[in-house]
Amino acid sequence: MQPSARIASYTAEEMMTVEAARALRDGTVCFVGIGVPSVAANLARLVFAPSLVLIYESGAIGAKPHRPPLSIGDGELADTADAVVSVPEIFNYWLQAGRVDVGFLGAAQIDRFANLNTTVVGQYVKPEVRLPGAGGAPEIASGCKEVIVVVRQSQRTFVKELDFVTSVGFGRGPGDRERLGHTGAGPTMVITDLGVLRPDPETCELTMTSLHPGVDLEQAIAATGWRLSVAENVLRSLPPTEQELVALRAFRSPEDS
């Protein structure tokens, strides 16, 4: 597993979080889970996108937690929400009906078409590792207007072939999303600890479009289990600003700030 890279004064996880936050525009409706996406969405809301609407799967719409929730059903999410609705409503009226602009997903495995595996490592019957499973992922992948995937980049995660397809990115390539009836645009960004990948507009294949500070292309290629497609001009991510880091760290540990 990639160790957290301490480059100057921030961690790889902080770089990923800031990159994810920057992808969110004010007024966006986003569906968040736990971990980096939850911190990123709240960071965006606190720093530059005060009208960002956070929806948690438990039914909290417009949640404004002052610290990261441990679970998607923590009391503060309901207490600070504009509305709390039932789980059938969240999935049917909000996700499936396309009312969410951005959905975040993580994964244990990802392939070149940004399909994701959160079900098993190994075979389904008697797996090597039994992962938690699908949860909200298939609906998030299908119905959100776009998806941002946040995942560590390594040979263990970036695999040639998924052990199990839990949620669909671009399926087997161009036209597959439409054929399968998935109404959202699919993954528009994959943010890793090494950089950012985006789907090629024609082939739908994930392409390395930027690298984080201190990361070179060889590292990214070596961390990918297929022949990594690379943009003609690979950009360099802007490191986190002091303002972003202060806000991120204050949100993550309010008792320390």
Place this chain on the structure above:
Amino acid sequence: MAELMSLSDAVSDLVHDGDSVAMEGFTHLIPFAAGQEVIRQGRRHLTLIRLTPDVIYDQVIGMGCADKMIFSWGGNPGVGSLHRFRDAVENDWPQPLKIEEHSHAGLTNRYVAGASGLPFAILRGYEGTGLLPMLSTVAPIICPFTGERLAAVAALRPDVAIIHAQQADHRGNVLLWGIQGVQKEVVLASTRSLVTVEEIVDELVPQSAGAMVLPSWTVTAVALAPGGAHPSYAAGYSSRDNNFYIAWDEISRDRDRFLRWMDEHVMSRRGQPATVMPGAS
């Protein structure tokens, strides 16, 4: 009309060996006291149903009560794995566990169809996933109006629904508020239902905009169980015990340690939900 009774009588009357049991509560209002009473009474061969097994089913599975589980996400929220669930699936310990896994939306809509008295519900998200070909309770269907291909999910009607709520009145009407999950759907979809409550009051007064009332005539039994959601929580009465969920990772990792913990905190106690102080063994 719902009958008010003790938790042990309610479990004894409503939950039988071989039953399909749905103990719901999406992070909030999880009926731990009832689940632990099921374990204490030695129920066997259950088919467990829950969107997320959570620690409650980790305990029920680890104690050998279940033959099968229907679920949609099997982790310890925010912490990591459910070790007893994984041990059953990876190593058949303490006994083999058959699993049927859906997405949250899929299983949720199975309950919706059950509560609606319809044979199926329809969804879009399963197309292209590995779940679709695996599940006998999901089938492709063509919309008769648009020709669009969708997934039909079969209605789910558990034998028993168990939920926890904040209040009931003396007639057995139930009031709950906060994160509602699929509480209403599971009660209305099930043949029998048990609601454990923090408090029995003279009059139900909705405490917040998200409040929901289940009329007494939709519920089979109501049992008083203050603190009955711990380590989950009941809005207005308690907070989620996040430290317990974190501590559970260590407690449940080792089989013997898990069994000792269950013996000390569940099997030897009557009617009280189990608690643990962080750092306690």
